[in-house]
Amino acid sequence: MPDPTKAAAQLALLGLLWVLALPVILVRAIAQAFAASRTRTVVRRGFLVCPYCGRGNRLDVLVRCRCGFAEFRSLALPCGECGYRPGWIFCSGPDCGASLRLP
Amino acid sequence: MVALVLSPPVCGVWLALAAPLVAAAFWSRDLRSLTAERAIAYERRKHLPATPPAAPEDEASPTLARLAGDHPLTFGVLTSGQQVQVGLRQALFSGLILGAPGMGKTRWLLSAIRTLVLLMATGHPLDVVLVDPKPETFDVAAEWLGGLYLTRPGLRSWLKRSVRVFLFDRDRISPLTPYVNADGLFTNAYLASFRSAVFIDAGDAEFTDATAYARKMYDLVLLDLGWPPLVSVAARFFQDEAFRRRVVLPRLRNPQAKAWAEIVGSLSKGVTNAFLWRLGEVQAYPQLWAALNTPAAGLAGLLPTLTPGLTLARVGPDTTLTDAAARLLARYLIFDVLARIPTRTQARPQLLALEELAALVADSPKLATPIAQALRKSRSFGTAIWAPAQDFASAAPTELTKAFALAARFILAFRSREEAAWLAAQAPESFLPDASDAERRRAFQATVENLPEREAVLWFKGGALLRCTSPEVPDPAAEFGVSAGELRGVFDRELAVNSTITMQQAEALIGAFESEVLGRGEVAPAPEAARTPVFSDMDALFDRLDSEEDADA
Numbered sequence: 015m016p017d018p019t020k021a022a023a024q025l026a027l028l029g030l031l032w033v034l035a036l037p038v039i040l041v042r043a044i045a046q047a048f049a050a051s052r053t054r055t056v057v058r059r060g061f062l063v064c065p066y067c068g069r070g071n072r073l074d075v076l077v078r079c080r081c082g083f084a085e086f087r088s089l090a091l092p093c094g095e096c097g098y099r100p101g102w103i104f105c106s107g108p109d110c111g112a113s114l115r116l117p
Numbered sequence: 118m119v120a121l122v123l124s125p126p127v128c129g130v131w132l133a134l135a136a137p138l139v140a141a142a143f144w145s146r147d148l149r150s151l152t153a154e155r156a157i158a159y160e161r162r163k164h165l166p167a168t169p170p171a172a173p174e175d176e177a178s179p180t181l182a183r184l185a186g187d188h189p190l191t192f193g194v195l196t197s198g199q200q201v202q203v204g205l206r207q208a209l210f211s212g213l214i215l216g217a218p219g220m221g222k223t224r225w226l227l228s229a230i231r232t233l234v235l236l237m238a239t240g241h242p243l244d245v246v247l248v249d250p251k252p253e254t255f256d257v258a259a260e261w262l263g264g265l266y267l268t269r270p271g272l273r274s275w276l277k278r279s280v281r282v283f284l285f286d287r288d289r290i291s292p293l294t295p296y297v298n299a300d301g302l303f304t305n306a307y308l309a310s311f312r313s314a315v316f317i318d319a320g321d322a323e324f325t326d327a328t329a330y331a332r333k334m335y336d337l338v339l340l341d342l343g344w345p346p347l348v349s350v351a352a353r354f355f356q357d358e359a360f361r362r363r364v365v366l367p368r369l370r371n372p373q374a375k376a377w378a379e380i381v382g383s384l385s386k387g388v389t390n391a392f393l394w395r396l397g398e399v400q401a402y403p404q405l406w407a408a409l410n411t412p413a414a415g416l417a418g419l420l421p422t423l424t425p426g427l428t429l430a431r432v433g434p435d436t437t438l439t440d441a442a443a444r445l446l447a448r449y450l451i452f453d454v455l456a457r458i459p460t461r462t463q464a465r466p467q468l469l470a471l472e473e474l475a476a477l478v479a480d481s482p483k484l485a486t487p488i489a490q491a492l493r494k495s496r497s498f499g500t501a502i503w504a505p506a507q508d509f510a511s512a513a514p515t516e517l518t519k520a521f522a523l524a525a526r527f528i529l530a531f532r533s534r535e536e537a538a539w540l541a542a543q544a545p546e547s548f549l550p551d552a553s554d555a556e557r558r559r560a561f562q563a564t565v566e567n568l569p570e571r572e573a574v575l576w577f578k579g580g581a582l583l584r585c586t587s588p589e590v591p592d593p594a595a596e597f598g599v600s601a602g603e604l605r606g607v608f609d610r611e612l613a614v615n616s617t618i619t620m621q622q623a624e625a626l627i628g629a630f631e632s633e634v635l636g637r638g639e640v641a642p643a644p645e646a647a648r649t650p651v652f653s654d655m656d657a658l659f660d661r662l663d664s665e666e667d668a669d670a
Contacts, residue, residue, distance in 0.1 A: 086156035087156060091145065
């Protein structure tokens with residue numbers, strides 16, 4: 015039978031670690047919430063404007079993922095099969111072709 | 118244990134961890150369905166025929182209202198039957214008229230020119246210049262003017278007085294007098310450098326630095342003298358020092374030209390020969406030779422003084438001019454007109470209709486710069502450049518296409534496969550405003566590629582796109598009830614005769630000039646070179662040396 019004092023001490027130590035980690039976790043959670051909000055805005059808009067040539071690049075297309083899965087969705091959303099999300103796309107503006115980072 | 122798990126700090130951790138995940142799961146499903154719908158609609162649309170670009174009537178009305186003005190030109194007819202009337206002030210902006218052959222560009226241009234001619238004939242201050250390297254536009258315009266002369270006696274005096282023709286056919290030519298600075302609008306140095314640039318940059322021959330410099334300086338000499346660029350005179354000038362000293366130098370006033378003429382003898386024979394070859398190559402065609410070399414002095418009694426008005430230039434290849442010669446003439450005329458843009462004022466606007474401009478400068482990219490510059494500054498001087506062209510994007514240098522895309526106030530696009538892709542990149546956002554750029558380009562390209570004959574997309578920058586049919590232009594023979602040959606005969610007899618001379622007259626004038634300049638008595642023949650004594654053997658040499666010693670003694 016485990017020693018109750020030792021178990022309580024381990025639990026207390028774990029709790030202390032969680033409490034110490036709390037500020038970091040909170041900050042990360044807030045940052046993630048902001049990022050998610052930004053992604054949502056871009057996905058809802060459906061276009062990614064190139065900062066170089068000003069062209070709007072359509073995001074809602076038939077996406078063929080590298081895993082082979084093809085679906086109608088926004089390029090900024092993860093693949094419905096493997097969860098992969100491309101990091102960037104090429105601008106489709108004539109004579110541009112700049113890499114645009116997806117949110 | 119339970120108390121610890123449920124304690125506020127730990128609950129905060131759980132909430133902070135779970136909230137983004139829950140939220141992401143919540144809106145991800147929502148966004149997935151939204152974006153999937155949009156993507157499906159987009160992919161479907163991609164495979165459907167392009168949406169017609171014509172603005173609905175209610176959208177076209179503000180544009181039509183904006184274009185309306187005094188002395189309107191009919192640019193086309195909307196599907197509703199409403200005419201696209203563009204006031205003269207709006208119409209006299211630079212524009213690009215694109216389309217495949219036979220789609221209606223020429224007829225559209227003729228329709229505009231007809232309206233403008235009638236406007237000019239009734240006293241409106243305006244000048245129109247048409248340079249046509251493919252003589253179709255010129256020929257139909259000539260027939261129409263012939264018909265106008267026959268049927269409208271009231272316009273005859275204006276037509277005789279104000280229609281200038283540049284024609285280079287088998288029997289008649291228009292003298293160009295390139296080295297006569299009659300109106301004094303330019304300095305001789307400017308005009309000389311301009312003439313040199315056109316011949317050097319536009320000609321087929323390659324110029325080295327030495328021959329190009331010789332050409333520039335000789336052009337300056339010719340302008341100072343007011344002489345034509347006759348090869349016989351040039352050969353004498355370069356090869357005969359006595360001719361230069363006695364005939365040329367006393368007449369030269371320009372110090373630079375004079376200084377150069379004094380040292381011409383030091384030019385190498387190679388440079389001189391190369392220069393003369395290039396000068397003569399251009400003049401190998403009789404019509405070009407006559408047009409360039411007819412002296413201005415002899416023309417005073419042959420041709421009446423014309424007032425500005427309508428200028429028609431027929432510079433297409435035919436049975437007398439080869440393609441190269443015709444292109445050279447067309448470039449010469451175009452650049453002559455472009456050079457004069459800064460001398461114009463907005464009080465008397467000018468329209469330059471330059472057919473096939475892109476093809477003319479296609480193999481001479483250096484010429485694109487002056488055209489682009491002329492295009493940019495033309496509006497300030499009341500000049501509009503209309504460039505009807507086919508395969509514009511491929512034929513014209515990039516600089517020129519960019520200049521037109523920027524400076525042209527309107528683009529009229531008839532059906533064309535070649536232009537469609539280039540034009541699509543310029544498509545305004547008002548065309549399919551809800552579409553993406555790529556989608557808009559594709560739709561615009563498909564629209565231009567599939568336009569019916571005579572139908573065009575008119576885009577005045579800042580307004581809605583108007584899909585219209587070009588105005589009907591009746592055939593002159595049918596319009597006036599006289600055969601095309603007769604109409605052309607009237608034009609040649611009554612109008613063209615005022616700015617052209619016969620080849621015989623040109624030859625006589627050139628002959629007289631040559632005999633006056635080259636055959637004048639005071640010019641001493643070139644001194645004979647000192648003879649080098651020839652000795653048949655050594656004895657003869659010693660005899661000669663002995664005799665010279667005796668003579669010295």
